[in-house]
Amino acid sequence: MADDPQNVDVESGEAAGGRFRTRLNPIASAVLGGTSRRQRLVMAALLALAIILPFIVQEDRWVTLMTVVVIYVVLASGLNIVVGFTGLLDLGYVAFYAIGAYYTAIIFHNVLLVHYGVDIDKYWWLMWVNLLVGGLMAAGAGALLGYPTLRVRGDYLAIMTLGFGEIIRIVASNWVGLTRGPSGIPGIPKPAFLGYDFQSTVSLYFLGLALALLSLWVISRIVRSRVGRAWTAIREDEVAAEAMGIHTSRYKLLSYATGAFFAGMMGVFFGHYLNYISPSSFLLMQSFLILSLVVLGGMGNIAGPILGAVIWIGLQEYLNNFTFVQIHPETRGIALGLVLVLLMVFRPQGLLGSLRVALEMHPKTRAESEHERQEWSDALH
Amino acid sequence: MSSFAQQLVNGLMIGCLYALIAVAYTMVYGIIELINFAFGELFMFGAFITIMMMSKDITLFGHTAPMPHLSFFLAALIAMAVVGVMGVVIERLAYRPLRNAPRLAALISAIGVSVLLQNVAQAIYGSNQIPFPNIGLFTTAAGEPKSFAFGGVQITYFQLFVVAVTIVVMLLLTTFVRRTRMGRAMRASAQDKRTSALMGVNVNRVIALTFLIGSAMGALAGALYGGVYHAAWPLMGFTPGLKAFIAAVLGGIGNIPGAFLGGLTLGVIEALGSAYLPLGSQYRDAFAFVILILILSFKPSGLLGATVEQKA
Numbered sequence: 001m002a003d004d005p006q007n008v009d010v011e012s013g014e015a016a017g018g019r020f021r022t023r024l025n026p027i028a029s030a031v032l033g034g035t036s037r038r039q040r041l042v043m044a045a046l047l048a049l050a051i052i053l054p055f056i057v058q059e060d061r062w063v064t065l066m067t068v069v070v071i072y073v074v075l076a077s078g079l080n081i082v083v084g085f086t087g088l089l090d091l092g093y094v095a096f097y098a099i100g101a102y103y104t105a106i107i108f109h110n111v112l113l114v115h116y117g118v119d120i121d122k123y124w125w126l127m128w129v130n131l132l133v134g135g136l137m138a139a140g141a142g143a144l145l146g147y148p149t150l151r152v153r154g155d156y157l158a159i160m161t162l163g164f165g166e167i168i169r170i171v172a173s174n175w176v177g178l179t180r181g182p183s184g185i186p187g188i189p190k191p192a193f194l195g196y197d198f199q200s201t202v203s204l205y206f207l208g209l210a211l212a213l214l215s216l217w218v219i220s221r222i223v224r225s226r227v228g229r230a231w232t233a234i235r236e237d238e239v240a241a242e243a244m245g246i247h248t249s250r251y252k253l254l255s256y257a258t259g260a261f262f263a264g265m266m267g268v269f270f271g272h273y274l275n276y277i278s279p280s281s282f283l284l285m286q287s288f289l290i291l292s293l294v295v296l297g298g299m300g301n302i303a304g305p306i307l308g309a310v311i312w313i314g315l316q317e318y319l320n321n322f323t324f325v326q327i328h329p330e331t332r333g334i335a336l337g338l339v340l341v342l343l344m345v346f347r348p349q350g351l352l353g354s355l356r357v358a359l360e361m362h363p364k365t366r367a368e369s370e371h372e373r374q375e376w377s378d379a380l381h
Numbered sequence: 382m383s384s385f386a387q388q389l390v391n392g393l394m395i396g397c398l399y400a401l402i403a404v405a406y407t408m409v410y411g412i413i414e415l416i417n418f419a420f421g422e423l424f425m426f427g428a429f430i431t432i433m434m435m436s437k438d439i440t441l442f443g444h445t446a447p448m449p450h451l452s453f454f455l456a457a458l459i460a461m462a463v464v465g466v467m468g469v470v471i472e473r474l475a476y477r478p479l480r481n482a483p484r485l486a487a488l489i490s491a492i493g494v495s496v497l498l499q500n501v502a503q504a505i506y507g508s509n510q511i512p513f514p515n516i517g518l519f520t521t522a523a524g525e526p527k528s529f530a531f532g533g534v535q536i537t538y539f540q541l542f543v544v545a546v547t548i549v550v551m552l553l554l555t556t557f558v559r560r561t562r563m564g565r566a567m568r569a570s571a572q573d574k575r576t577s578a579l580m581g582v583n584v585n586r587v588i589a590l591t592f593l594i595g596s597a598m599g600a601l602a603g604a605l606y607g608g609v610y611h612a613a614w615p616l617m618g619f620t621p622g623l624k625a626f627i628a629a630v631l632g633g634i635g636n637i638p639g640a641f642l643g644g645l646t647l648g649v650i651e652a653l654g655s656a657y658l659p660l661g662s663q664y665r666d667a668f669a670f671v672i673l674i675l676i677l678s679f680k681p682s683g684l685l686g687a688t689v690e691q692k693a
Contacts, residue, residue, distance in 0.1 A: 089488045148677040155416055155488055156677060159626060163670035166620070174663045235483075284619075288496050295489060330503040337497025344490040345478045361482050 043303065050209060054202050063201045067273065069313045070208040071266055074215045076293035076305030078262030083291065084299030084357075085223050086255040087235030089158040092165025093290050096260040098172060098282040099141055100134035100267025105185040105277050106178065113187060124192035130268045131211075138264025139257040146256035150249045154238075157256075165287055172279040184278025188271045204273055211269055215262050220302045222258065231255050235300070236360060285333065292336050295343050298350030300357045307352055386534045388652045394540045394609070396648020397547035401602035402625030403632065403640035404554060405595030411571045411635030412591050413480065418491045419471055420599045421622020422498035423464050425615060427600025428513070428607035429506055430460035435514045441505055453516040457604040461597040468596025469589050477585070495622075502615040510614040513607045543605050550601070551641050554594070558637060567591060571635060624651075624669040631676050633686025642684055647672065 050070075054063045075097060082090045107130060112120050145164050149156040172179045179185065191198040191207055198204050222228050230251045233241035242248050271277050289312075297308025316332060319325045325332065343350060348361035405420045433439050434456030436448045451459070475494050479487040519539040521527055528537040558564035569577040570587045578584050606621065607613045624647060632643025647669055654668045655661040676683065 083485070087483065087485050089485055089492075091492060148674050152677055152681045153414075153484075155414075155484055156630075158416060158488055158492075159623070159630075159673065160670075160677075163623060163627075163673065166623075167667050167670055170664065170666060174660075235485075285496075288492065291489070291492070328504065330500040330508070333496055333500030334504065337493045337495070337500060340493025341475050341490050341497065344482075344486045344493065345475065348482065348486050361486050 046306075047213075054205055060201045063205050065314070065317050067201070067205045067208050068317075069309050070205070070212045071270060071273075072290065072293060072309040072313050073306050074212050074262055074266045075290045076297070076309050077216060077219050077302070078259045078266075079290050080259075080294045080299065080301075080305045081219065081223070081231070081262075082255055082259040083294055084301065084304065085228060085235065086231040086252060088154045088252065088255070090161045090256070090259065090287075091158050091291070092161035092163070092168075092284075092287055093259070093263055094282050094284070094286040095161070095165040095168040096138035096142060096263035097267040097270070097286075098168050098279075099138045100264035101271040101277045101281070102172065102179060102185075102267075103134045103137055103264075104130040104268040104271045105188050108188050109185045110178070120187075120189050121192070124189070127189070127191055127268070127272050128193075131265050134268035135261040135265035138267070139261040141264075142256040142260025143253045146253055150252060154252075162284075165284055169279055169282055169284070172282065179279075182279060184276055184280075186276045188275050188277070190275065191269075191272045208269060208273065211265070215265070216302065216306075219262070223302065227251065227254065232300070288336060288340075292340055294350075295340060296350055298352035298354065298357070299348075301350070301352050301354050304350050304352045308350070311351075384656070385653075386532065388656045389649060390534055390536055390540065392649035392652025393645060394543050394648070395652065396628075396645035397544050398602045398606050398609070398644075399621065399625045399628045399647055400547055400641045400644025401550065401598045401605075402621060403628040403644045404551070404637055405598045406626045407629040407632070407634055407636060407640040408567075408591050408595050410629065412567065412574075412588060413476070413487075414484065415476060415487050415491060416626060417476075417592075417595075418495040418622065419468075419498055420595065420625070421618035421620075422495050422502070423468055423596045423599040423618070424603040424606070424621060425502060425613065425618035426467065426498070427457075427460045427464050427603025428613035428617065429502065429511075429603075430463055430600070431456045431604040431607060432511060432513055432613055434459050439511075440507070443507075453518070453604075453608070457601060460604050461600045464600035464603075465593040465597035468592040468599075472589060472592040477588075495619075499615055499619070506613075506615060508615060510612040513611045513613060516608060519608075539608055543609065546601070546605065547641075550598070551637070554598075555637050563587070563590065620666055624666075627669045627673045631672060631683055633683030636683070636685050639683055639685035646684070 050066075054066065057063065057066075075093070079090060079093045082088055082093075104127065107126065108120050108123075112118055112123060112126075141164075145160055146157060149160050173182055175181070191204070198207050223231070230241070230246045233244065233246055234248055234251060234255075238248055270281075274281075293308035293312050294305050295308070296304075296312055297306065298304030319332070347353065349355075349358040402420055402424055405423075406417065409415060409417050409420075431453070433448050434451045435453060437450045438445050438447050440446075471494055475490045476487055479490055515524060516539070519527055519537065519542065526537045526539060528535050530536075558567055566577065566582045566587050567590070569580065569582055570584050574584050577587075602621075602625075603613075603618070606617070625644065628643035628647045629640050630643070631646060632639030632641070650672065651665060651668050655665040658664075
């Protein structure tokens with residue numbers, strides 16, 4: 001997971017044309033190729049910190065915060081597949097998270113507990129199955145949702161997902177027979193494995209961390225595979241990608257599905273972690289929050305969402321200690337909106353931004369745009 | 382039967398409001414191909430500013446401030462002007478720097494503006510609903526809306542006013558785009574910005590004007606919506622904004638008569654669907670979304686759109 005996903009593409013990038021080569025070559029090896037070892041070290045250090053920290057802080061409050069961060073790391077990394085690597089905007093990502101959470105809650109509460117009246121603790125293994133099944137259900141929903149937008153521009157996906165996010169919430173609030181409406185579903189059992197119960201805050205944190213590491217490892221493998229290169233190609237130029245023989249529709253659907261999978265899986269974990277879910281956990285603002293984590297850390301970069309989640313969720317929790325923020329929760333929304341706009345205008349590649357994304361997002365250098373401005377004003381006068 | 386006609390009238394009225402915002406989406410999308418999510422929030426500000434202008438005093442940031450206590454018409458005009466300028470400023474600061482960047486950047490910026498405005502409104506006006514003052518011309522002395530019965534259907538004068546205003550505005554806009562020099566510049570820019578610039582069109586000014594008109598339309602819709610539902614609240618713009626974009630797609634994006642038709646169609650489908658479908662009123666907000674799926678699957682160019690969307 002430590003490698004910069006871009007480094008595989010250095011040759012192809014250089015081969016793409018003189019402009020790219022002349023601008024990149026002096027720093028290309030430093031930024032695109034050469035940092036993998038350093039990044040590996042940084043990531044190893046972070047991992048060590050993530051493992052040691054719960055034993056240092058000890059307080060449950062901080063371990064809980066770390067668990068929340070870990071959940072958001074996975075959500076942001078999953079969204080990064082769609083937004084960062086494939087370049088398509090998904091504004092209802094939290095809906096897939098809700099699908100996973102509701103799926104496992106309904107299985108355990110409605111089916112096992114209420115309908116069959118069995119001792120749900122005996123079915124501890126079902127949670128591990130549900131992690132996969134919940135993920136797959138979310139993936140199916142993601143692909144279904146993306147399908148109608150394939151014929152039109154990618155930005156329709158933003159509207160589709162935005163609408164879907166709202167519909168999931170409406171269904172969760174109104175279909176009382178299935179979801180118990182706004183009162184939510186309680187009594188989802190804590191995770192357990194072969195007689196070991198994940199009861200303590202620390203054990204739950206480590207379970208979340210393990211899931212996160214697994215997810216990040218899988219994501220980093222996918223984006224460096226043939227599939228990941230196809231996604232990046234679609235992001236950079238869909239028409240050219242198609243001309244190069246990439247089946248863009250298929251890869252876009254795969255991207256929606258893969259992104260949604262991780263949200264669904266984390267939703268299952270979230271349900272068992274909290275033992276209780278309700279529609280208020282899956283608000284639209286959550287989708288925007290996850291998007292801003294990706295944008296803040298750096299789109300199209302494996303480490304970006306991790307950094308984004310650590311900084312933003314950490315900051316948010318820290319600021320919540322202030323009375324002003326408690327009285328005025330809208331300050332968080334204002335900050336979130338500002339971050340999105342300011343980053344897009346001034347640093348679209350985010351904090352960790354890969355040079356490749358930076359060049360793509362600001363396609364014209366200053367000199368070039370000056371030149372063009374001159375051209376335009378010449379034409380006008 | 383009279384219930385059906387009543388739903389039809391209500392649907393047409395709400396459809397007119399969708400149509401006004403849909404025009405904003407369709408004009409902006411037609412020229413710079415950006416879904417400006419912020420129109421929903423500008424709609425909300427339109428309602429709030431109208432209320433402010435109509436009140437004697439109002440609570441802002443938790444403090445009471447004196448207000449001019451104007452008539453509805455003047456208040457709505459001021460709201461349109463203020464929100465129009467807001468739209469131009471937003472375009473200048475948040476979208477123009479990204480005009481050459483990939484579309485994703487502008488879309489994220491747009492959603493950022495939307496989140497920002499929503500929360501700014503919450504900071505200014507608080508998160509609860511604030512009531513819309515009664516409009517003298519459309520309210521009886523007892524505070525009831527004036528209405529008349531027509532073949533068993535109860536129609537308020539305000540509903541009639543909403544429909545009339547929408548029709549007049551649509552006619553004016555269509556004439557403006559079809560007949561004036563600036564309208565021609567808009568159509569040219571929508572086809573090809575660079576060539577238009579070479580032909581002497583000041584594209585930046587055209588885009589700014591489009592945002593001015595679109596935002597003013599949104600504000601007008603907001604003022605009317607506030608008048609219909611007797612309230613304004615910071616989140617009021619989100620769902621109507623989303624639906625208005627869907628109405629614009631339904632009518633054929635970039636097409637002003639299409640936006641009108643799309644808005645009316647959506648309004649009527651919603652009203653009839655929530656009245657006659659099982660559980661319809663609970664899932665009222667889902668209809669627009671189903672329509673979007675259907676239209677994207679079967680006729681992505683919309684009802685009146687002639688050209689098929691091109692990719693990239």
